[in-house]
Amino acid sequence: MKAIEKEKGINLEILFEALEAALLSAYKRDFQTSGNVRVSIDRETGEIKVFSQLRVVDEVKQPHLEVELYEARVYDPRCQVGDMVEIEVTPKEFGRIAAQTAKQVIIQRIREAERAQIYSDFLDRVGDISNGTVRRFEQRNVIVDLGRVEGILPTEEQIPFERYRLNDRVKAVIMEVRKSSKGPQVILSRSHVMFLKRLFELEVPEIYDGIVEIKAVAREPGSRAKLAVYSRNKDVDPVGSCVGPRGSRVQAISNELRGEKIDIIRWSEDPEEYLSNALSPAKVVSVEINDNEALVIVPDNQLSLAIGKEGQNARLAAKITGFKIDIRSESQIAQERLSSLGLGSLVDQDSAPPAGEEGGEAAGTAGEEPLTGDAAAGAESPPGEAAEESGPEKAGAEETEEM
Numbered sequence: 001m002k003a004i005e006k007e008k009g010i011n012l013e014i015l016f017e018a019l020e021a022a023l024l025s026a027y028k029r030d031f032q033t034s035g036n037v038r039v040s041i042d043r044e045t046g047e048i049k050v051f052s053q054l055r056v057v058d059e060v061k062q063p064h065l066e067v068e069l070y071e072a073r074v075y076d077p078r079c080q081v082g083d084m085v086e087i088e089v090t091p092k093e094f095g096r097i098a099a100q101t102a103k104q105v106i107i108q109r110i111r112e113a114e115r116a117q118i119y120s121d122f123l124d125r126v127g128d129i130s131n132g133t134v135r136r137f138e139q140r141n142v143i144v145d146l147g148r149v150e151g152i153l154p155t156e157e158q159i160p161f162e163r164y165r166l167n168d169r170v171k172a173v174i175m176e177v178r179k180s181s182k183g184p185q186v187i188l189s190r191s192h193v194m195f196l197k198r199l200f201e202l203e204v205p206e207i208y209d210g211i212v213e214i215k216a217v218a219r220e221p222g223s224r225a226k227l228a229v230y231s232r233n234k235d236v237d238p239v240g241s242c243v244g245p246r247g248s249r250v251q252a253i254s255n256e257l258r259g260e261k262i263d264i265i266r267w268s269e270d271p272e273e274y275l276s277n278a279l280s281p282a283k284v285v286s287v288e289i290n291d292n293e294a295l296v297i298v299p300d301n302q303l304s305l306a307i308g309k310e311g312q313n314a315r316l317a318a319k320i321t322g323f324k325i326d327i328r329s330e331s332q333i334a335q336e337r338l339s340s341l342g343l344g345s346l347v348d349q350d351s352a353p354p355a356g357e358e359g360g361e362a363a364g365t366a367g368e369e370p371l372t373g374d375a376a377a378g379a380e381s382p383p384g385e386a387a388e389e390s391g392p393e394k395a396g397a398e399e400t401e402e403m
Helices: 002-008 012-031 069-075 096-123 193-203 238-243 245-256 271-278 300-307 309-321 330-340 383-402
Strands: 036-041 048-057 066-068 084-088 129-138 141-145 150-153 169-178 185-189 212-220 224-231 261-266 286-290 293-298 324-329
Touching: 002 012, 002 096, 012 036, 012 048, 012 096, 048 069, 066 069, 069 084, 096 169, 129 150, 129 185, 129 193, 141 169, 150 169, 169 193, 193 212, 193 224, 193 245, 212 238, 212 309, 224 238, 224 271, 224 309, 238 245, 238 261, 245 261, 261 271, 271 286, 271 293, 271 309, 293 300, 293 330, 300 309, 300 324, 309 324, 324 330
Parallel strands: 048 066, 150 185, 224 261, 293 324
Antiparallel strands: 036 048, 048 084, 129 141, 129 169, 141 150, 169 185, 212 224, 286 293
């Protein structure tokens, strides 16, 4: 029993209870009884005894359930009519069929106890990283051997375009543990933000020790992620701690995520400063906040960088800050203000297009709808155009200030 406890990791008391239940089932099958029977196993000596529980009556009508008073007082001199007494009925041996029944019950109980133990162990590990080996594929799901149990890496929890081969080592975070008829099911994930947080905790000692805290995470798996960090110690730089010497720490995590780019930004209690940091690597001129909406003004040559490829940088900044972000360039803001004053366009009148053609609007994004964190694909304007227009637009902005 102790050897099974050590091998299976099952509590010894659970094993004794399973053996008692198996012997009880074998006794009832072998002796064709349906009465109240109890099996007791001495935890120290291993001695097994079987007791039949009978009710004390004046006249016995059901022999397998009742016993007369004079016979019951042989076992318990103080019993009275209506009491329950236990009479030892331990058999000398069991038959072959009964022994086989006991074996089947023991195996089933041990298997159930083992499943319950595994479920409990992995339930406590939800949110932790686990290492495993790819064993097989079921449709598009990857089955990972975690040692005592197999984990499932569903398609939606995989990093896009990531490919797996048999016997590959896989690192993933445990998201959920489910009960099923075949045992506990462990659901893994490599695309969840929790996986990124746990990787930083493993790679950065300052985060593990609690000196640096991860305040927020936004991620588009396999492409790009943003991480907002804060230091409880003024002498410790949170961004530098996460980046590591020559970028070694963040590079190791990026390699684990198949080249996913990671922006590490400094978290701030000031929402304007936090928003400016969130749009990194773009530089921000000013931020205007109204409830949960924010108007962010950037230099003309930074507009495309602030929006990002297909609006990705703006989307991630909106996710990590919780604000709905509207990104405008300085020339767009100047143009809107001139238009509101009825002063026309910033474009030089000498370079105005011929009559009958559309004109008066700066090229690029000046005449488009406001760009937000959820900007549609292709919303960004080429950096070259923004750079070419920056000269006259800035000049127009200075004229506005003088007026």
